[in-house]
Amino acid sequence: MxxxxxxxxxxxxxxxxxxxxxxxxxxxxxxxxxxxxxxxxxxxxxxxxxxxxxxxxxxxxxxxxxxxxxxxxxxxxxxxxxxxxxxxxxxxxxxxxxxxxxxxxxxxxxxxxxxxxxxxxxxxxxxxxxxxxxxxxxxxxxxxxxxxxxxxxxxxxDDSKIRDFEKQRSLVIEELRAADTTYKDIPEEDSISDDDGSTEKQSYENLITLSEIEINKEIQEVEGELNDIVSQIKDLDLTDVERQQMSNYVASLGNKLKAAGNMTNVKHQTLDGQDKINALKTEKKILKMEVEGLKKISRRDSGDNTSSKIQALNVILQKKNCREQVSKTVNDELVNDIEETLKKARELSSSLRKK
Missing domain, CATH: 1.10.287 (Helix Hairpins)
Incomplete structure (x- = not known):
């Protein structure tokens, strides 16, 4: 062209x-x-x-x-x-x-x-x-x-090629405007956590190259691992209250996963999807460690020692609350990264208008 x-x-x-x-x-x-x-x-x-x-x-x-x-x-x-x-x-x-x-x-x-x-x-x-x-x-x-x-x-x-180029250019401009609108509508509670309390951000070019198929593949892998964790939780000797708490915790992770899969904007989906996948992987690792700890507790206390199990669940909930507090501090870094991404997108749209 x-x-x-x-x-x-x-x-x-x-x-x-x-x-x-x-x-x-x-x-x-x-x-x-x-x-x-x-x-x-x-x-x-x-x-x-x-x-x-x-x-x-x-x-x-x-x-x-x-x-x-x-x-x-x-x-x-x-x-x-x-x-x-x-x-x-x-x-x-x-x-x-x-x-x-x-x-x-x-x-x-x-x-x-x-x-x-x-x-x-x-x-x-x-x-x-x-x-x-x-x-x-x-x-x-x-x-x-x-x-x-x-x-x-x-x-x-060929006039058709020129029209196709103009059509692609208008689509890119519309996508960039939609990304800007979506960024303005991001809630302040949206947070991403990591083991240290901070998340590794990929560059703009790497996020753009990540396709929707790869994101869906990652989501499916995480869903499969979550299903395995659910099955492992069911095998534990827990009370109904404990199982309900664990199910609610896994359901919250599933809702986050569905929210990442239902993004309509491709470029914004790439940004949010990759970060949420990393967060889910981190939470998956933490959850695995907690499940293993529960297994050890259940094996050690094979009797009706429910107090130790409840104490372990309280520890899990406390860790979850700590991660949520840390994620609020990370939200500012995420907003800054998204602002830089939108700035680059605006520069790209201005260069396309000049051409």
Missing amino acids: GCSNAKIAALQEMKHIIAQITLENDQLEEERDKLKSQHDDRPEEEKDSLQDLRTMHNDLEKEIKELKDIMLDFLPIPESKDNSFTLVRTSIERITQIQLEIEEQSEQLREMVEKRKDLKKEHESLEQLIDSTEKEIEEIEKTVEKHEWTLKEQGYF
């Missing part, structure tokens, strides 16, 4: 690039059409006006030079400056000024001609760029079609 997502993302990026290039190509085509229309709409006289002005300017320069030479040849050199000399001089200065203005105008015309040539070159380069861009777009479209066809043949570009 990771490879298919990467390929799909690459195809989407290529399509986005193609769309952007197509948009730029359309803009360039519009500019090209505008330039063509402006060039075609100009009249023929205006198209040739620059060339005509340049020719006229060159002719005018030649005529001015010839006129200046003629005037210098026929101009007499007077002995004294009179009005005619002043007029001629003024005229020459005026002609020179006009010549300078004409030269400036001709320079401006040359600049305009150069700009026109540059615009023409830019227009040609734009046309070439448009043609090359169109060819690149065609090649990219062919490549995209080829990749899409290859992905469809290989089965990576």
